[in-house]
Amino acid sequence: MTDQATAPRQIDIRISTIGGHEYRLNLREDAVHLRDLFTRFVNRPATGAVRAPEFIQLPLDGGNASCTIAVDQIVSIVTTPPVVIEVQQPAVEPNVIPDVPAVVAPPQIRRAHYTVIDDFLTVDEHRDMLALALSEKDSFEPGTVQGEPSPHRRNSVIMNFADSAHGTLLTSRLLVWFPLIAKALKEPLFPLKTVESQLTAANDGDYYKPHLDTDGKTPDFRVIACVYYFFREPKGFTGGDLRLYDSIETGGEICQADSFQDIRPASNRLVAFTCETFHELLATRCPSKDIEDSRFAVTAWFHRSGAPDPDAKFGWGHYRCGEVPEALR
Amino acid sequence: MIFTVFVAPVEPTQQWRADLLEYSWRRIKQSGELIRLAPTAPGRAPGSRGRVGRTVKTFDWNPHPYTQDVYAGYQTTAGVLEWLFNEPAEGTVLLLDSSCILRHPVTAEVEPGHVRGSSWPEIPLGTDGPFGLHDDLKFLESYCVNRKLPLAPVRMPILIHTADLRKIAARWLELTALIRSHAVGVHGKYLHADRVAYTVAAAEYRILHTLDDLGTTTSDTGKDVPIVDYSTPIKSKQGEIVWDRKVYRPWEAVYTENARAGAGRDVLGILNEMVTRRESGAELAATRPQRCYGVREARILDDIHLEVPGCADLMSLNQSAAAIWELCNGENTLAEIVSELERQFDASRETLMTSVESTARDLESSGAIELEELF
Structure with missing residues (x-):
């Protein structure tokens, strides 16, 4: 297991206040306090504005x-x-006394x-999965975001991979x-609807900017994402790390934090994380530009069922209400 | 480091076996750690933690959560998978059935990629099946990429490195379910699906095996190997059954003289040793109950109720359980608690010993106390 994180620097901060005081x-x-300090400093009320006093600790x-x-x-x-x-920009108009406590709860980092x-x-x-990817190299299509080409994403993909024999295997x-992954991610076991997957190839210059994999609003939404990596040896690319961002929760809103962890794609490795995690595919460098040298991955998502079994016991009955693959029937 | 690992769900029929295995383990001063994997439904305590061993609570895979197939063989694989996924254990695992005892210490450790396993001559070989297996298992062709790998005819007990067990456990579990779902054996579903699944999964991960006389059965009269599996009845010289685990009532004394000399008689000898220790109070004198951290006590009139962290229901103690609970002060041994109750109540020592032990076991199973081994 290889986890790489860029070590954050220590910042010396001097705050000058009215009257010549310095902290x-x-x-x-x-x-989080640093971001909070700047956010409040930038958004502080203009001189003469009628507003409840606001403090930062x-x-x-x-x-x-x-x-x-x-x-x-x-x-x-x-x-x-x-x-x-x-x-962050203020959510309320200035010169209005907001209906919030004078001292608000600080943002929580997750x-x-x-x-x-x-x-x-x-x-x-593992070898068979690679052979499949190479034999299907002409079937890859440019990746899209919500069905449309986007500057946010550049890689190649074969959609609906779960329907194939190799998809069933995975x-x-x-x-x-599933139960162990859910437990490790501190995600309560949930009723499964299906497992969706797609096969992707990342070649020279490919990337996928920070994004979430779910909106959490549709009835059968994605809850856990899994990325299975495989590629030809010796490795024909560099980069292509998965970057998982921490998030900041403020008043029910979740946004991406600056801190992150990078996970190196090792062949025959699976990485799982919750779909509420902002993540990014860092740029891949592949000097040969041959698709055979790509960093291949199957990305799979566990979907929550919108109609769980009411007779479920101890969290196990949920399996029965979902779609069980043929292999396990 | 050798981890002696077995699976025993929280059931009365399993408890005495777990106790006997643990007794045999400490009797021979086996090195390393003893781990009981206890499949437990969420919200329930994992049960007795044992005197010297450690109990690891795992998901309950019987019945199988997807297929609803009832098969105890899922528990070992699923338990091992969960234990090694959650803990960074590294070393040799001695994996055995709960119906085993140790006669001699196991000292050999193994390197990754090399397993020592007990011989399984009954492996269902054939001519048309994949891996040289029986035709019943032909369906495996649809689920295995390389069907020509040679299989090792091995079964538990095995000595396997944690790195190898980590690799194969998920595939082992998956194959067990596939075999149970598709193959029909002589008595219906494959009884030894887990054994076939193990050999296939190990072969698929290119793990090499050496046959080793680690374990034997009760009918063996010659081998002096470390482990005996008593799942088959113990017989006399004349071939009559003198003891059968299926009908044994713990902790009745057993007659060893009638048993044919060998592994079976050794099992009965160790069982009797434990029965004698228990009857003499030596087991109770060597056991000190400690109240578990976080257990909250509520008194309503004369009743005591316990709230155990992680358990959904409040636990109500009857009068005798309450008397014992109050004497669990971290200093008294179970034998001292018996003596104290003897002064308070008009009951025989034998009755009190039985009562204290079973109540202590219940409190321990509920997660209210821990039983500490003193010597």
């Missing part, structure tokens, strides 16, 4: 102490080294949960793992 503190660059001495500052008293913020923070299973298929199954193995 110094040290935060990691991915700290910041940790000092490694969290052993804290200081509380009135946001409208901040004059400047100096950081060493310089940092670039993407701030770590991206994932699990890695190596040697996912047997030696021959689905059967995934079903064996």
Whole structure:
């Protein structure tokens, strides 16, 4: 298992307030407090605006102490080294007293949960999967986003892979793992509807910008995503890592955090994560540009059934209400 | 490091077997760790944790969650898969059935890629099936990519490295279900589907096997191997059944003299040893109950109710259970609790010993107390 994360830097911060006071503190660059500080500083009420006073609480001495500052008293913020923070715009019009508490709950950061299973298929199954991808190389089509070409995504795909013999093979193995994967991702066992999958190939310059795999609103939606990697040895590409972003939850809204974990695609490896995780396919470099040298992957999704079995016991009956693949009937 | 691993669901019929296996394990001072995988429905406690062994709660795969097939063979594979997925254990696993005892320590460890397994001469070989298996298993051609791999005719007990067990466990479980779903054996569904599935899965992951005399059955009179499986009845010289696990009532003393000398008599000898220790109170004197962390106690009038973390239902104690619970102060052994109750109640020591032991077991199974081994 290989998990790679870029180590966040420590940022020295000096906050100047009205009256010439200065506060110094040290935060990691991915700290929620840092983003929160800048967001509130940028969105602080204009001079003379009628608005309830707003405060921000910041940790000092490694969290052993804290200081509380009135946001409208901040004059400047100096950081060493310089940092670039993407701030959120205010959701309410200025000059209006918002119907919110004077001190709002700080945003919550949610770590991206994932699990890695190596040697996912047997030696021959893995080789067979590669042989299939190579034999079907003319069937790959440009990837789309919601059925349309998009600058957000560049790779090749064979849709509806689950209907094929190889798709069934992968689905059967995934079903064996399903309860353990769900538990590892801290996802309560849910009624299964189906397992959807598609085969993708990432070649030179291919990528898929940060996105979510579900809107969570349709009745039978995707809950868990699994990516099974395989490719020819010796490896004909570099890059193509899977980047899983943490997320920030503020008042029911979830947005992508700056912090992330990168997972290297190893052949015959499966990576599973929840569909509520912002993720990105980093650019792949494939000097030969031959599709045979691509980083292949089957991406599969466990769908939740919209109509679970009311007689389900101990979380197990849910299987009976879903579609069970032929292989396990 | 050797992990001795067996599966025993939380059932009364399984408990005495788990206890006997554990007793035999500590009796010979087997090195490493003893792990009981306990398939448990969510919301229930995993049951007795044993004196020296560790109980690992796993998902219940009997019946199979997709096919609803009732087959105990799923539990071993599913339990092993879950244990090794959740824990970073590394070393040699001695995997055996719960109907086994250890006569001698197992000291040999194995490297990844090399398994030592007990011989399985009854492997269903044939001419037309894949892997050289019987025609009944021809359907496997649809589910296996390479059907010409040679199979190792092995069965549990096996010595296998955790790295190998991690690789094959999911495929082993999947194949077991496929064989149970498709193949029809002499008595209906394949009774040894899990064994066939193991050999196929191990072959598919290119794991090599060496046949090893690790275990034997009760009918064996010659081999002095470490493990005995007592799932077959023990017979006399004349061939009469003198003991059968299916009808044994724990912890009745058994007569060893009538049994034919060999592995079967050894099983009865070890069983009797344990019965004697229990009757003498030695087991109780060596066991100290400790209240589990997080258990909350509520008193309503004279009744005591316990709230155990992770359990859905409140546990109500009867009068004797309440008396025992109150004496579980972290210092008293079970034997001392018996002595104390002897002073308080008008009951014989034998009755109290039985009562204290069964109540302690129930409290332990419910997750309210832990039983600590003192020596």
